Amino acid sequence: MHCAEAGKALIKFNHCEKYIYSFSVPQxxxxxxxxxxxxxxxxxxxxxxNPFTNGHQEKCSFLLRPTQGTFLxxxxxxxxxxxxxxxxxxxxxxxxxHGVQRDREGWEESISIPLLQPNMYGIMEQWDKxxxxxxxxxxxxxx
Numbered sequence: 001m002h003c004a005e006a007g008k009a010l011i012k013f014n015h016c017e018k019y020i021y022s023f024s025v026p027q028x029x030x031x032x033x034x035x036x037x038x039x040x041x042x043x044x045x046x047x048x049x050n051p052f053t054n055g056h057q058e059k060c061s062f063l064l065r066p067t068q069g070t071f072l073x074x075x076x077x078x079x080x081x082x083x084x085x086x087x088x089x090x091x092x093x094x095x096x097x098h099g100v101q102r103d104r105e106g107w108e109e110s111i112s113i114p115l116l117q118p119n120m121y122g123i124m125e126q127w128d129k130x131x132x133x134x135x136x137x138x139x140x141x142x143x
Contacts, residue, residue, distance in 0.1 A: 010072075013045040021072065055107030056090035058114070060127050063092060065110040072109070085115070087128045093135050100135045 010021050015029045015036065022030070025045045029036055052071060055063040065071070067080040084094035084107060092103040116124055 008050055009047045010050050011045050012048055013039075014043050051111060052109045053112045055084070055086060055092055055110040055112055056104065058086050058090065058112045059088045060114065060116045060124060061086045062113040062115055063107055063110040064113075065107060070109045071111075084110075085131060087131050088124060089128070093131055102135075 008023050011023065011025055012019055012021050013025060013036075014020070015034075016031045018031065020030065025036065027036060028034060055061070055065070063084045063086060065082055065084075066075040067082040069075060069079075082094060082096075084092035084103070086092050090104075092101075092107045094101050094103065116127070
């Protein structure tokens with residue numbers, strides 16, 4: 001799965017007394033279908049940096065994404081979130097009802113938090129072995 005929006009700036013605007021985020025300013029409000037024509041200056045759309053990254057391009061990172069769907073399309077703020085940890089090749093180790101998973105896709109729109117400082121090369125060289133060893137141990141299993 002490839003997220004076409006990954007890396008694109010988000011547009012934030014206010015309508016219907018709510019903040020709305022999209023990748024472009026629509027002609028009508030997606031909530032009430034009213035024309036978005038003229039606005040007050042404080043309601044003008046603003047461009048903000050996209051906080052999501054393709055988790056498979058991140059090394060040694062903690063990833064967060066909705067369990068189902070994507071943050072921008074289906075996530076409602078109440079649904080479950082899913083976490084994973086990447087190896088140095090972008091494989092995401094995560095735990096589901098089926099046990100430890102090693103995903104090569106599906107984390108294209110996630111929030112990424114680096115787990116290692118850039119100068120920690122000694123740990124990075126052994127990161128994949130540590131992650132694989134930990135994932136095959138019983139530590140991931142519920143007790």
